[in-house]
Amino acid sequence: MNRLNGNISRIEVSGNLTLAHVEVTPQLVLKAIVIDTPKTAAYLKVGQEVVLVFKETEVIIGTNSQTKISLQNQIPASINKIERGQLLSKLNLRTITGELNAIVSTNAVKTLCLKTGDAVVAMVKLNEVMLQAL
Amino acid sequence: MIKLDINKELQAATGTMTLRLNLNIESGQLITLYGPSGVGKTSTLRMISGLMQPDSGQICVEDETWFDAENKINWSPQKRKVGYVFQDYALFPHMTVLENLNFAKAKNQTNSSISDLIEIMELGQLQNRKPESLSGGQKQRVALARALVQKPKILLLDEPLAALDSAIRHKLQGFLKTVHQEFQLTTILISHDVGEIVKLADHVYQLEEGKILKQGTPETIFIEQNLSGKFKFTGEVLKIQQEEIIGIVTVRIHTDVVKVVVQHEEASKLAIGDQVLVVSKAFTPLLYKIEVSI
């Protein structure tokens, strides 16, 4: 699983749902939505150190910054290593906050002509990101 | 309420160890003592039941003082009358199942509680059998029923299900839960099985070297990664398959079997039989209503 450390910088609550803004670096803020509120989960407070956890298979890869897309969790990265399988490939990515892995189809790697050193954007839906309190 | 404040020097394999416990157990709770062998779990049950004497401290149950080193109070096991299920079942080999239950009666007790227990624990067919002809799971049910004949307030279970295979274990966990509620027991269970503890226990004390290392609800003890995922189950690894790029782990959750995709490195850290937490965001699963056709 991918893990990124950060601090909660903002919290939006509606009903039983909470949208947490997590500052990984000053330039990079990622969002996660959880079925909890500050009342039910003590860790939901500004300043709390958390880990963002998401699965490699949920990472979407784009070749440049995507603006016309519903995905707001966008992490600039460069490809460190590509492991090709017949159907699936694993991309090891280097970002300003550490390494990430993405598992995408081998076909997509071919279509996008991805190769080591390429600059890409790694994206993940906010409902796929789990929070782990530290 | 059981108040336990005991000290006891024990001879462990590694040398002398001091067991020092201070527990307050609410009535009606099912609590678990968890930890490696030789940390004093069984000794704790033995001291509560009066089979072992603490070096110092106090044991109070409700408003009775069972043990008080300073005031030289030490009730005998006979007087404490706890329900105790031993690790080796301790059934009387020369008596039938029914005789085992009858022997456990108090002097002026009627037979009605025994027939109830036979029904609850499904022992009807086994009544006239001797223990040696019973399977492990059947012995365990007899031992549990026997421990409840005198309607104790406290039930002590020393790894009752450790020697049983998983299907029977599941069934007996159900029995344990039923009798715990039905007889309004305060139950202290020694267990190594995380799945079992999560399923049964209200509160867990994790022991190490005679001391409480951690305590809390099973979730806080075992699901130490305080993950926000709401789709959360504990299960047992049945199979690990390494495919290209990914690994597929088959996990038994209660009686269902599911498959989870993981990375190779994650799969290599797992072994068959490991307890795992299967967790996902509540956003991911789909629900299908099961249409019942008549």
Added chain:
Amino acid sequence: MNWEPLLLTFKLALFTTVILIVIGVPIAYWLSNTKSRIKPVLETLVSMPLVLPPTVLGFYFLMVFSPNNTFGNWLDEWLDVKLVFSFSGLVIASVIYSLPFMIHPIQSGLSGISRSITEASFVMGKSKWETLLKVQLPQIKPALLTGIVLSFAHTVGEFGVVLMIGGNIPGKTKVASIAIYDEVEALNYDAANFYSFVLFAITFCILLAVYLVNGNHFKHFWK
């Protein structure tokens, strides 16, 4: 034929065995439970008759019980009990001489019962006495039988102790083993053969019965 020595032999064996059950069970129970420091000493004393020549025991009984000495004198004067050259003296000496044959099997049987089984009985509110009677003893029936039969057979076969403490008083202390010796001395081989054959046949039957009942259990105690 004179059956008296044979009847006396079996009477002695019966009395001895009954007394041994009564005192053997508590001693074996104590030995199997105690953590006392004197346990090895007591175990040694119980086992002494296994290795000591019967004449040594007989000699000391004679010394202790003789009215010429303090204890024997006290018994004689205060309780009017004469243990030397009397049947009661024979019984007491036989009890001590056969002690290990009763205690060893029972002690071993009791120690073999898993601790949790007796503890299970305790937590059900059953006293130690009730637990011994209803839980422990019924489980060691083979050991009890072994103890009883060995003690009986051993008493039937004893010679040295009886000779030393009992002497050779017909109807009182002249048991079969002594009678055989007597008849041989008197060259009455027929009478000796009669006693010998009856003893042989009866002890053979008893032991055979035990082997048949207990299977291998018996062998552990026959050293």
